[in-house]
Amino acid sequence: MNTCSSATSPALTGPDTPFAVVDVHRTRRNIARLRARAERLGVTLRPHVKTAKSLDAAALLHGGTPGPVTVSTLAEAEAFADAGHTDITYAVGIAPHRLPRVIALLRRGVTLRVLLDSTEQATFIAAAAREARTGLPALIEIDCDGHRGGLRPDAPGLPGIGRILHEAGCLDGVLTHAGESYSARTAGERRLAADEERDAAVSAAERLRAAGLPVRTVSVGSTPTAHAAEDLTGVTELRAGNYVFFDLVMAGLGVCALDDLALSVVVTVIGHRPEYGWIVTDGGWMAMSRDRGTAAQAQDQGYGLVTDLQGTLIPGLVMTAASQEHGTLTARDGGALPDLPIGTRLRILPNHACATAAQHHGYHVVDGSRDTGTPPAIEAFWPRVTGW
């Protein structure tokens, strides 16, 4: 298991493959870039920690002290609360059976906001808050682009839901997520998606305020729109998660460069099929996930691009197939295969950092800015929060 071998492994040649690697230099640079944007835009940055699910990575988000975060599971909320985080938004629609865990966190002094988009949810949140005699801050999810959950900003039921929450002392604000921005192909489309995301959230907030309901939080964000927004007037906070690591989908969109990708998976060459043009590795979908996010982009990157152990791209080499514990590398456009003997270690840059990271217990951490030779030194192991 990765966790066992990590403590004593001095370099990327040490741990048994496959294993996940994070370049902390790139991670810091990605974090600094969005922090600077949020400061310039005058909004609070509330990173989504669902990508890394790592307390160590989260420690870099706000300059070393716990700051606002977004989570995708109560397991994350509980782990972050244990580590001293007190300002957490749980950005998945609340189910009634979860309220005891939510209330337990609130009673520990954590400001845990829940999400809802229905009268039914507002009603059980209000009832639970009254019964528990506690504040139970809630955000109404607004749908800005037909991607997933939420109420349209002009939905007839919006003020009524706001009122149910307000009368129980639970109304905190509104939240939207431009999930469709992952399909925006140009900077102009991303900018437009960011404007629409802002407009949806702000207009929903204004409708609630016009109904006499106080709205504190107006929360927007996705990694593509967070990097495209130029005017967030009326918005109080910005969310993004993937940006900490970035991935081939984000590079394909133009949100980042390949040189910004901070997550990769180290694999070992275990075979060759020259008659088919294949190099076989021990990194299959168990190590990379089944995510094929770039399949819908102009440049399909298969299951990932390939670098050497130092992180330098091997031009034209793509991971084109995966079974559980096998990956197949091929040369793009019929190019020549590089000479990579059995035992050679490579790194694979993933389609989707959130999905690939989820296949691992944690990350072996290297600092790409310090690499002076081969192989890169492992400086730390960052475990992941798992489960629900």
Add this chain to the structure above:
Amino acid sequence: MNTCSSATSPALTGPDTPFAVVDVHRTRRNIARLRARAERLGVTLRPHVKTAKSLDAAALLHGGTPGPVTVSTLAEAEAFADAGHTDITYAVGIAPHRLPRVIALLRRGVTLRVLLDSTEQATFIAAAAREARTGLPALIEIDCDGHRGGLRPDAPGLPGIGRILHEAGCLDGVLTHAGESYSARTAGERRLAADEERDAAVSAAERLRAAGLPVRTVSVGSTPTAHAAEDLTGVTELRAGNYVFFDLVMAGLGVCALDDLALSVVVTVIGHRPEYGWIVTDGGWMAMSRDRGTAAQAQDQGYGLVTDLQGTLIPGLVMTAASQEHGTLTARDGGALPDLPIGTRLRILPNHACATAAQHHGYHVVDGSRDTGTPPAIEAFWPRVTGW
């Protein structure tokens, strides 16, 4: 976390969602079916434990005593050795850095066979066996259908590789896997794939024997071919893994019925978007995996079919989209959506049991044959072996 809530949860209404469920009744029936086939065909059954990765599930494979197994990682081999298994085949091509872990298992008295398909690997296996003064049994991988690794049975290098192994006391036999049988669309095609799988392995074994090299093991298998084979003359053992749970891909192929699917994921309804025809659940790709194996079949089942908590299919309801912690259910062919209020628990039958199971720490176990009412009782928790 699932593991924490399991001990005290009496029913599928207890643990927080999403979580994986195994119906042990169906599992036992699936196991008994292939055991009976293997007995009739006169071959040893060596199940692949990479699907369930569970010592508890493995205890059912051979009637309660440890029997031959196949593994996909050395973490599995070590966990199974710890539990008393002594006859293990590691069916992924061996990399040189793994030999110390292999030799450590051999020295514990485990017959751990490794796999190879090159002179390079045969050479380092032979050298390691000599240096360690231990038997290091090896199987030569044979390619029967161009799916992945292996040597074609007529490959010029085959006898030479066999000789390198034999001279170091390492030659155990040959192994092949008809991976392309997952694309076989009819019973006739699966039967043909089973014949080709057998012929490739047996002819490779005969070539080695004709060169004066002893071949003990002639190993074939995949879930589709294992259930189609009618004549395994010359074969000594049959492998299959997925059959323990089965899944929608296998049902789509006709290898099993929907009623045989033993693995599902319990999710909770968290929202409705009637304007789009969506029911939103808390089971996204983190719970189901990104596997979309049925997308290539005649009937695309999305991310899975939907049952009630008792396991009864809800006709026409399909999980058609997934984000990290959200699943979207839609009615097939524009049918009406069932009335499933927020908080309703459902079970999702997955495309690919191996991939979905890998997203969970383990399985809450129910016995479908005992269900007399609602909700099904949880009888056990089976943890999974994780990592590499």
